[in-house]
Amino acid sequence: xxxxxxxxxxxxxxxxxxxxxxxxxxxxxxxxxxxxxxxxxxxxxxxxxxxxxxxxxxxxxxxxxxxxxxxxxxxxxxxxxxxxxxxxxxxxxxxxxxxxxxxxxxxxxxxxxxxxxxxxxxxxxxxxxxxxxxxxxxxxxxxxxxxxxxxxxxxxxxxxxxxxxxxxxxxxxxxxxxxxxxxxxxxxxxxxxxxxxxxxxxxxxxxxxxxxxxxxxxxxxxxxxxxxxxxxxxxxxxxxxxxxxxxxxxxxxxxxxxxxxxxxxxxxxxxxxxxxxxxxxxxxxxxxxxxxxxxxxxxxxxxxxxxxxxxxxxxxxxxxxxxxxxxxxxxxxxxxxxxxxxxxxxxxxxxxxxxxxxxxxxxxxxxxxxxxxxxxxxxxxxxxxxxxxxxxxxxxxxxxxxxxxxxxxxxxxxxxxxxxxxxxxxxxxxxxxxxxxxxxxxxxxxxxxxxxxxxxxxxxxxxxx
RNA sequence: GCCCUCAUCGUCUAUCGGUUAGGACAUGGGAUUCUCAAUCCUAAAAGCGGGGUUCGAUUCCCCGUGGGGGCACCA
Numbered sequence: 001x002x003x004x005x006x007x008x009x010x011x012x013x014x015x016x017x018x019x020x021x022x023x024x025x026x027x028x029x030x031x032x033x034x035x036x037x038x039x040x041x042x043x044x045x046x047x048x049x050x051x052x053x054x055x056x057x058x059x060x061x062x063x064x065x066x067x068x069x070x071x072x073x074x075x076x077x078x079x080x081x082x083x084x085x086x087x088x089x090x091x092x093x094x095x096x097x098x099x100x101x102x103x104x105x106x107x108x109x110x111x112x113x114x115x116x117x118x119x120x121x122x123x124x125x126x127x128x129x130x131x132x133x134x135x136x137x138x139x140x141x142x143x144x145x146x147x148x149x150x151x152x153x154x155x156x157x158x159x160x161x162x163x164x165x166x167x168x169x170x171x172x173x174x175x176x177x178x179x180x181x182x183x184x185x186x187x188x189x190x191x192x193x194x195x196x197x198x199x200x201x202x203x204x205x206x207x208x209x210x211x212x213x214x215x216x217x218x219x220x221x222x223x224x225x226x227x228x229x230x231x232x233x234x235x236x237x238x239x240x241x242x243x244x245x246x247x248x249x250x251x252x253x254x255x256x257x258x259x260x261x262x263x264x265x266x267x268x269x270x271x272x273x274x275x276x277x278x279x280x281x282x283x284x285x286x287x288x289x290x291x292x293x294x295x296x297x298x299x300x301x302x303x304x305x306x307x308x309x310x311x312x313x314x315x316x317x318x319x320x321x322x323x324x325x326x327x328x329x330x331x332x333x334x335x336x337x338x339x340x341x342x343x344x345x346x347x348x349x350x351x352x353x354x355x356x357x358x359x360x361x362x363x364x365x366x367x368x369x370x371x372x373x374x375x376x377x378x379x380x381x382x383x384x385x386x387x388x389x390x391x392x393x394x395x396x397x398x399x400x401x402x403x404x405x406x407x408x409x410x411x412x413x414x415x416x417x418x419x420x421x422x423x424x425x426x427x428x429x430x431x432x433x434x435x436x437x438x439x440x441x442x443x444x445x446x447x448x449x450x451x452x453x454x455x456x457x458x459x460x461x462x463x464x465x
Numbered sequence: 466g467c468c469c470u471c472a473u474c475g476u477c478u479a480u481c482g483g484u485u486a487g488g489a490c491a492u493g494g495g496a497u498u499c500u501c502a503a504u505c506c507u508a509a510a511a512g513c514g515g516g517g518u519u520c521g522a523u524u525c526c527c528c529g530u531g532g533g534g535g536c537a538c539c540a
Contacts, residue, residue, distance in 0.1 A: 009540090010540090011539090011540050013539090013540070043540060044540095045539095045540080046539060046540060048539090049539080049540085112538080113538085114538050115538095116538095128466095128467090129466060129467090130466050130467065130536080131536090150469095150470075150471095153469070153470080154469090155468070155469060156468075161537090161538095162537080162538045163538095164538085165538040166538060167538075169538085171537090171538070171539085171540090172539070172540045173540095175540095176540085191534090192469095192470070192471090192533080192534060192535095193533090193534050193535070194534090194535090194540095195469060195470065195534070195535075196468070196469055196470090196534065196535035196536070197535075197536095198469095199468095199469090217470090219470095219471080219533090220533065220534070222532090222533075224476090227532080227533090228533080228534095229533070229534075255477095258477065258478080258489090259477070260477095262477085262478060262479075264479075265479075265488085266478090266479070266487075266488040266489075267488095268477090268478095268488085268489055268490095285471095285477095285478080286470080286471060286472095287470095287471050287472065287532090287533090288470095288471070288532080288533055288534090289476090289477065289478090290476060290477075291476095291477095292476055292477065292490065292491085294476085294490060294491055295476075295477065295489075295490045295491080296490095297490095298489085298490060298491090299490090301502095301503085305503080349502080349503065350501070350502050350503075351502080352502085352503095408499080411499085412499095421499090422499050423499060423500080425499085426499040426500065427499080427500070429499090430499080430500060430501095436500090436501090437500055437501070438500060438501040438502075439500070439501065439502095440500095440501090441498090441499065441500080442499055442500075443499080
């Protein structure tokens, strides 16, 4: 049994998206599971639509997600290999050689300036109603595809097809097959959208006299809203977007694994080592999966929650540093490091993602924070907020701010003394210092903000009513 | 239109002929709590329809329906 060699073969014609990432992942997992080789091949034969920017994005995204490639273009520690070059734009001579082989074998011919692949069999003409033209068909037996996921699939490929365009550029089907042969690819794991193309590919393998590799067509990811498969234009489709939003790559990878694969039991959040160990082609589903951003967000929260404090602080700082338009975020970055850390520690167990941080912690870093009008009306319209504020101001002036517990006990004592509940002070104090009704515990907020700031904010609110 | 493919809660899925059809996200309720989350408990929620095969079908087969994909000198 020769070692497994799989490849991910994207085209740099657009932003790297969820669907591509999952295809890459399923290949990468299979290589890692079998101890095989993961190849990155760049299919950049479409000169019109390619761009270096999108190419770089492929490298960056794969690297960010932790999918290192053993062979392919050099990038960081990934790449290299003896089957290069790994960009199709640099493999022109190889394609010429293979086309020459086909010509020599009588399996290709020239027509209208293009080169066509020749199917073997009796020829006849028929009018194609759909395409509104007469086409030449060939009587051939069905092509049989033994798919690792779908089982046996038969398809009739009964028309010659172009393999080199009249402008001299080889088409996808040709280069794809040639490269897979030349690179010794053993398993082709790709989206189900290629299943219909596979009969062409098998015909080409036959033309080259090469036994086709194993095929595994994975289900597609459907867009969350509306019909059809997910494309790079859809909401939430771009990998770079999750990176910018501060998602954890491990969470995204874990989520992506579960879209079309599962370990066979109820486990969902799993270490990548366990996924690699349990992952296999027969475990992949046959039906398409709909993307669910809520579930992704939940997965991200699970991962975020277990990050060590230092890591969370670093993640927070990294995310905030990219929010150049956000005043609170910028102010947070220039704040005292110890203070910054304390604030982030309060936020860590409460947020689903670091992207919530600017809104969740803004008032810790700027005094001109906005106040939620609805919350203000509700809080200020209940009981006697003016009296509570005055009492809080007096309380803050002398209270022991050394610990959350000290503040809590003192505040509770004050409430008891006035015959009121903790909540009567909590809501109005929260409004004064944060402008909202959500956030960390009021005692922790007091302690971290400090006596001065708390006092100022309480007085400001009192003056405003 | 032709070809291929798929089909379990709203969504992701478990079940490899016999289960009270399980879990997760989302949703409702409750507990906890200084708010909000988190957490725990709980509720509601599914085998597309019709034929077979079988003692017995969600599971196997066929038809239909519905979804998805493909039918280029794009990849």
